[in-house]
Amino acid sequence: MTQKRRNKRNISGWIVLDKPFDVTSTQAVGKLKFLFEAKKAGHAGTLDPLATGILPIALGEATKTVPYIQDGEKIYRFDLVWGSATETDDAEGAVIETSDRRPTEDELRNALPQFTGVITQIPPAYSAIKIKGERAYDLARAGEKVEVPPREVEIEAFELISHSPERSSFEVTCQKGTYVRALARDLARVLGTCGHVGALRRTRVGPFAEEDAVTVDALEAVSRDDRDAMLLPVSAGIADLPEVNVDTRQSATIRLGNPVLLTGANAPIAMDEAAAICAGELVAIGYVEKGQFKPSRVILPG
Incomplete structure (x- = not known):
């Protein structure tokens, strides 16, 4: 017996998802599209699988406002693990370099101004950037040497939250196109050591913040009508x-x-x-x- 296909709905609005760990942005969109039985869905800004936090997902007509969210300010909190660099610049990749040097808190605070304002960074080889029509991470996983061109990005604020010899925590406020993994990698290099992102959470995207966020579990736990009531209006995507x-x-x-x-x-x-x-x-x-x-x-x- 064939399973009855679900009828898709013309439903529109925004859900600010608190994306869980080890889930891709595409998987998150697919899950919400299923839960809302939506004909159309998309996200406003990819979040790495190992990252958690704010992933705005647009349903229906809200997808037309996605560019306005993508261009918005973003805030991240991340941990930098000192002494080991990885091929992906985060905890997912194999270690490719180690160092015994550990920066002091004063050295860290003195280095941060170098990474504020408009800076140039080279995005990680394992990124969604296209190189000659192919995703950089696909080329890297195939064993090819990937040369990602440098780009200018804008860092509005870069603050040290806590510091220890093995791990430090930061908050960064930045504009579109910034790679936190590259920021962590380059900060470690400037300080004469190496490092990688051990944890990453996005706390804001444009007008959407943590207080707006809902989890997949919360969406699954309620009826369809209550789930629909959690949708923010299409206009939430163009608040500015x-x-x-x-x-x-x-x-x-x-x-x-x-x-x-x-x-x-x-x-x-x-x-x-x-x-x-x-x-x-x-x-x-x-x-x-x-x-x-x-x-x-x-x-x-x-």
Whole structure:
């Protein structure tokens, strides 16, 4: 007997998942897509399998706002294990170098300013970056020598939380594209030793923080209606965009992909980017030109 296929739903919104250890971001998306019976789902920023913490997952129309979350500020807490470098720059890989040198707390604090502001880093060979059309980690696992080009990233803050001769804890606030594993590797090198990330947790992505997060266990423990109630609105993904209010008639016009003239004493004349809102619901993302809101990404009603 064949198993009856589940009907997929047109359900939209955000779930801020507290991703568990040893689960890939793709696996996490698949799990939530199954739980919500959603037709479409995606995540906003890959989190390493050995990392835990904030993985924003978009369902349905929320996937159209994923780029705004990916471009947002991120905060990580991580442990740097001193004295051993690994091929993956974290605890998953084989040890490739060791050192007896251990930095002092003063040496650490003096080195951190070198890693704040706009810096250049070479992402790990075991990363999702594409090299000639192939993922770097696929090439590395196949035994090929991987040369990942350097890139500029922005580190807004890099703070020492605790220190011991064998392990130190840090919090880093950074922008898109930063590899914490590379940051740990390079900090150890500057201090004349080697090291790797022993634990990593992401505590913030854009507007989403730990207080917004739910676990897979919590989602599995409730009914479908209660699970649906945990969804954040699609508009949660564009919390930092300025808003323009439109009425029901204008909303219908915008959802056909057409511009509308904004009226009222406070109506803007020009805006590089804005969100059109009708009765608290996101209608579209677009821009304002000569007093008209012009949609570039329409959000269908849920």
